[in-house]
Amino acid sequence: MRWWLVLLVGLGLFGSFASVALALAISGWIDAADHRTEGEPIFLLWFAVGLTIKVLQPYLQEMLSAKVSSLVKQDFRRELIGADFSEIDTSAAEITVLATRGLDALDAYFGKFLPQFVYTLVVTPIMVVLFFFVDPLSAFILIFTIPLIPLFMVFIGQTTKREQDRQLDALTKLGSHFAEVVRGISTLKLFGRIEHQLEVLNEIGDQLRKRTMKVLRISFLSGFALELAASLSVALIAVTIGFRLIDGLISFSTAMFLLILAPDAYLPIRMIGANYHASAEGISSAAKVLDVLERKSEPVKAPPLPVPGLEIWQGPSGIGKSRALERLMQGENLSLVAWMPQPPSLFPGSVLENITGGESVKPADLAWAVENAELQDVTLDQTLDDYGRGLSGGQAQRVSLARALYRFKSKGLNYLFLDEPTSSLDREVAKKIWTRLCKISNKNSVVVITHQLEYSHLANRVVSLES
Amino acid sequence: MKVRFLAGWSISAIQALSSLALLANSAWLLSRADQRPSIMYLSIAVVGVRAFALGKAFFRYSERLVLHDATFRKATGLRTSIYASLINRAPIGLSDTKIGSLVASLVDDTEESLNEDLRYRPVLIQSLSVTIAGAAIYVWLIPKFAWLMIFVMLIGALSTFFASKFASKNQLVTLNSLRSELASTAENMVVRNRVLQAYGWQRRSIDELDEIARQVTAVEKKLANRVGLVQSSIALATYLTIGTAVLVALSAGELLPGEQVAVLVLLPLGIFEYLQGLPAALQAKAKASASIMRLGLLEGAKTPSELISEGSEKVQEFESLTTKKASVRFPNGKIVQLPDLKIVAGESVALVGRSGSGKSTFASVLVGYIQPFGGKFSLNGEPIASYAGDSLREIIGLVEQQPIMLAGTVKDNLLLASPNAADAELIQVLKDVRLWSVLEGRNGLATEVGQQGSKLSGGEVQRLAHARNLLSKRKLVILDEPTSSLGVDQATEIVRDFLSLGKLKGFTVLLITHDSKLAKLTDRLIKF
Numbered sequence: 002m003r004w005w006l007v008l009l010v011g012l013g014l015f016g017s018f019a020s021v022a023l024a025l026a027i028s029g030w031i032d033a034a035d036h037r038t039e040g041e042p043i044f045l046l047w048f049a050v051g052l053t054i055k056v057l058q059p060y061l062q063e064m065l066s067a068k069v070s071s072l073v074k075q076d077f078r079r080e081l082i083g084a085d086f087s088e089i090d091t092s093a094a095e096i097t098v099l100a101t102r103g104l105d106a107l108d109a110y111f112g113k114f115l116p117q118f119v120y121t122l123v124v125t126p127i128m129v130v131l132f133f134f135v136d137p138l139s140a141f142i143l144i145f146t147i148p149l150i151p152l153f154m155v156f157i158g159q160t161t162k163r164e165q166d167r168q169l170d171a172l173t174k175l176g177s178h179f180a181e182v183v184r185g186i187s188t189l190k191l192f193g194r195i196e197h198q199l200e201v202l203n204e205i206g207d208q209l210r211k212r213t214m215k216v217l218r219i220s221f222l223s224g225f226a227l228e229l230a231a232s233l234s235v236a237l238i239a240v241t242i243g244f245r246l247i248d249g250l251i252s253f254s255t256a257m258f259l260l261i262l263a264p265d266a267y268l269p270i271r272m273i274g275a276n277y278h279a280s281a282e283g284i285s286s287a288a289k290v291l292d293v294l295e296r297k298s299e300p301v302k303a304p305p306l307p308v309p310g311l312e313i314w315q316g317p318s319g320i321g322k323s324r325a326l327e328r329l330m331q332g333e334n335l336s337l338v339a340w341m342p343q344p345p346s347l348f349p350g351s352v353l354e355n356i357t358g359g360e361s362v363k364p365a366d367l368a369w370a371v372e373n374a375e376l377q378d379v380t381l382d383q384t385l386d387d388y389g390r391g392l393s394g395g396q397a398q399r400v401s402l403a404r405a406l407y408r409f410k411s412k413g414l415n416y417l418f419l420d421e422p423t424s425s426l427d428r429e430v431a432k433k434i435w436t437r438l439c440k441i442s443n444k445n446s447v448v449v450i451t452h453q454l455e456y457s458h459l460a461n462r463v464v465s466l467e468s
Numbered sequence: 469m470k471v472r473f474l475a476g477w478s479i480s481a482i483q484a485l486s487s488l489a490l491l492a493n494s495a496w497l498l499s500r501a502d503q504r505p506s507i508m509y510l511s512i513a514v515v516g517v518r519a520f521a522l523g524k525a526f527f528r529y530s531e532r533l534v535l536h537d538a539t540f541r542k543a544t545g546l547r548t549s550i551y552a553s554l555i556n557r558a559p560i561g562l563s564d565t566k567i568g569s570l571v572a573s574l575v576d577d578t579e580e581s582l583n584e585d586l587r588y589r590p591v592l593i594q595s596l597s598v599t600i601a602g603a604a605i606y607v608w609l610i611p612k613f614a615w616l617m618i619f620v621m622l623i624g625a626l627s628t629f630f631a632s633k634f635a636s637k638n639q640l641v642t643l644n645s646l647r648s649e650l651a652s653t654a655e656n657m658v659v660r661n662r663v664l665q666a667y668g669w670q671r672r673s674i675d676e677l678d679e680i681a682r683q684v685t686a687v688e689k690k691l692a693n694r695v696g697l698v699q700s701s702i703a704l705a706t707y708l709t710i711g712t713a714v715l716v717a718l719s720a721g722e723l724l725p726g727e728q729v730a731v732l733v734l735l736p737l738g739i740f741e742y743l744q745g746l747p748a749a750l751q752a753k754a755k756a757s758a759s760i761m762r763l764g765l766l767e768g769a770k771t772p773s774e775l776i777s778e779g780s781e782k783v784q785e786f787e788s789l790t791t792k793k794a795s796v797r798f799p800n801g802k803i804v805q806l807p808d809l810k811i812v813a814g815e816s817v818a819l820v821g822r823s824g825s826g827k828s829t830f831a832s833v834l835v836g837y838i839q840p841f842g843g844k845f846s847l848n849g850e851p852i853a854s855y856a857g858d859s860l861r862e863i864i865g866l867v868e869q870q871p872i873m874l875a876g877t878v879k880d881n882l883l884l885a886s887p888n889a890a891d892a893e894l895i896q897v898l899k900d901v902r903l904w905s906v907l908e909g910r911n912g913l914a915t916e917v918g919q920q921g922s923k924l925s926g927g928e929v930q931r932l933a934h935a936r937n938l939l940s941k942r943k944l945v946i947l948d949e950p951t952s953s954l955g956v957d958q959a960t961e962i963v964r965d966f967l968s969l970g971k972l973k974g975f976t977v978l979l980i981t982h983d984s985k986l987a988k989l990t991d992r993l994i995k996f
Contacts, residue, residue, distance in 0.1 A: 034733075052711075064689070068689075181875055199551065236490075243510070257498060348656060358667055408667060452957065
């Protein structure tokens with residue numbers, strides 16, 4: 002068991018101890034006041050100890066939970082982001098959600114649910130034993146009623162699960178409609194369909210409400226049952242104590258003590274119910290995080306690299322040319338190749354930072370890269386926004402090319418892999434770039450994927466990929 | 469709407485009161501039992517205990533249902549009205565707002581903003597009603613000491629309220645913005661993961677991420693610190709109040725009948741059980757306020773005058789378009805010069821110029837997205853500003869740089885252009901743009917286009933966009949940079965098809981491009 006779990010559970014136990022001390026003191030005092038006597042001085046000690054712990058415990062618990070969840074999250078986040086996803090079919094959006102919201106769900110799981118769960122397992126039997134020594138009948142009531150709570154939880158959970166799953170699909174679909182109509186607002190406007198969309202939005206909102214309420218009616222029922230089970234159980238203890246008081250079978254101070262403490266005996270297991278939703282989310286996201294990390298690909302052997310010269314790869318779109326090019330860069334090869342991906346993939350920051358990665362600049366190599374990528378019209382200290390935008394499609398493509406060329410030159414590499422380097426460029430500019438690529442390919446291996454057939458005659462080798 | 473909320477809030481007050489009554493009743497039962505009361509009193513008390521326990525759970529259940537229902541109703545209205553407020557500004561007035569954050573506002577912020585009604589008000593009402601009920605019981609039982617009890621209880625309640633308020637202040641806003649920074653940095657890294665690896669830049673990016681995460685942790689720690697302090701102060705207030713009650717009970721002596729002592733001492737336990745909900749409620753309110761502010765900015769933003777067309781005339785036909793020294797002023801003050809040209813019905817014209825030279829802006833004026841600022845810009849001999857925007861869009865169509873497809877089927881996307889078209893008509897336009905032969909092999913009109921058209925190729929999306937414009941029978945169709953989502957060769961083939969359709973069906977085509985080879989396909993070329 003981890004140290005923090007022990008600490009958190011220990012803190013919880015301290016809290017329960019304080020509840021017992023306070024119940025002792027308060028019931029003693031009520032008894033004293035009822036019989037017109039002074040309370041015993043020992044009550045004051047119990048009260049003071051209980052009060053001190055009750056005041057300190059929540060503070061320490063919050064601080065410790067926060068510490069625990071940040072520790073856990075940091076480890077997971079680093080591993081997730083650092084993993085190589087190229088060979089697995091998890092979408093970037095999914096990983097991002099996992100690395101942010103998914104990890105936040107772990108927060109509740111590790112910081113709150115897990116300690117609560119272990120604490121409940123430890124404290125509930127202790128409470129039952131305590132009750133047994135004070136009043137066996139109440140202890141038996143606890144033994145019979147406490148299991149009712151998880152039983153209800155499981156029973157209702159099972160019946161709601163199917164209903165929830167059925168609704169979940171519909172909910173996601175309806176939810177994504179909002180994204181669609183916002184994204185398509187200009188198109189809807191062009192075709193004069195926007196007024197109609199307002200009606201659709203209203204209608205969908207209404208459907209969403211009806212479906213959600215259907216689910217909620219059942220899932221709130223579990224809260225209802227839990228509340229009822231706990232309340233009625235406490236009431237059962239109160240009533241049995243009351244009748245025994247009439248017959249003089251139990252002392253008043255004991256009765257009061259039991260009444261004050263009874264809700265505390267049910268509290269831990271009720272808290273599990275309250276945290277159940279957070280925990281379910283946490284468990285499923287923990288499972289997903291681990292799943293993604295386990296799917297990380299094994300290290301692979303580096304494939305042979307092509308000989309010097311200009312090699313053009315052609316073929317219909319969608320047959321995996323880009324993927325094949327990336328495979329060439331596996332293993333050791335990654336550090337030998339300068340690669341330009343098909344989408345520009347620029348980062349927020351200045352154009353210069355995008356080219357050099359923020360490392361110290363080698364001016365001669367930079368000038369060479371700018372010239373060969375025909376980037377003279379772009380100011381290098383221009384900044385790109387959060388999405389790496391701020392340039393036209395053609396400019397972004399040339400920045401991406403310059404980035405590959407700068408790496409090629411400054412690291413003294415011999416392999417240059419370019420994926421559609423000139424698809425968004427004007428013909429004149431593209432022609433200049435191709436001439437320069439020919440020159441570079443005299444001594445180095447240059448592989449270019451392109452749809453533009455007019456440059457095929459420049460190549461030393463043309464590879465047609467069919468399937 | 470208001471009625472539903474009021475009903476919900478009343479139920480939550482009743483719920484809190486029955487919980488308090490349950491406690492008082494149990495305490496009374498025990499104290500009274502000690503004195504062997506008549507069996508009738510006892511039966512009433514026992515029934516009371518059960519009834520209040522049942523009532524508490526039942527009212528809690530109905531409260532949650534009623535309030536959630538009311539909240540969803542309000543959310544629907546809110547989303548629709550916010551969306552409506554975006555219409556006039558779209559797309560130019562929204563270009564500096566990220567679509568992602570708009571969607572987040574529409575979905576998350578509307579939901580979050582309603583938490584004020586759902587998670588804050590009920591708790592506040594419950595706290596108030598149990599505190600008042602508690603005070604009333606004190607006044608009834610021990611008028612002489614009631615003021616002391618009420619004073620102590622009030623101090624406890626007020627300090628809880630203000631401490632919670634303090635804990636929820638500011639930090640949440642910081643935390644949210646840091647979290648979204650963390651999310652976008654992480655997204656950037658995941659999306660460009662391959663590039664980071666290939667360039668050996670991964671280490672630095674992870675450091676950057678850790679730095680933001682450290683800031684998040686620092687704020688979270690501060691928040692936890694405050695939440696912990698608040699919970700501690702609630703515990704302190706609870707037991708100090710109980711302590712005072714004990715002192716009162718012990719010193720009241722003969723003034724207080726024995727069976728009431730228990731009620732007196734145990735009441736604070738019941739009251740503070742509800743006050744404990746305040747920190748979470750105030751945190752929900754702080755989040756809700758931030759969301760309400762963001763929504764208010766969105767909904768209340770005035771449409772810049774440049775984007776509002778004041779014209780009301782209807783236009784039926786496209787005859788001619790003439791511009792001279794026309795310009796456009798954007799809401800941010802930037803002025804863009806537009807090309808000088810003259811187009812008459814039936815011809816096809818290419819407008820060629822470098823990117824960023826104002827070609828797309830020209831298209832925006834034509835479809836009424838933005839008003840011309842100076843110079844001459846006339847349609848059919850009349851200033852374009854004299855026509856209503858809707859009316860312009862009825863005769864002028866635009867195929868955007870990246871045509872937008874809504875998730876759904878090919879048919880759904882075509883029906884946008886003409887809601888009542890028969891299937892035969894849809895198939896005909898698909899044949900016209902040479903897309904039917906491909907779709908026939910799949911699911912025909914029922915072929916799914918996928919999220920953002922992802923199940924179609926770039927060329928198929930372009931052809932489908934052309935089909936949409938064909939179906940809506942626009943008189944002038946603008947093709948804006950077809951090469952931005954397609955290769956030049958593919959674009960050439962598709963544009964050539966569309967131009968010959970224009971000749972065949974008699975509509976005018978304006979091709980906007982930076983590619984001079986593509987431009988040569990049209991009748992006439994205007995350099996800009």
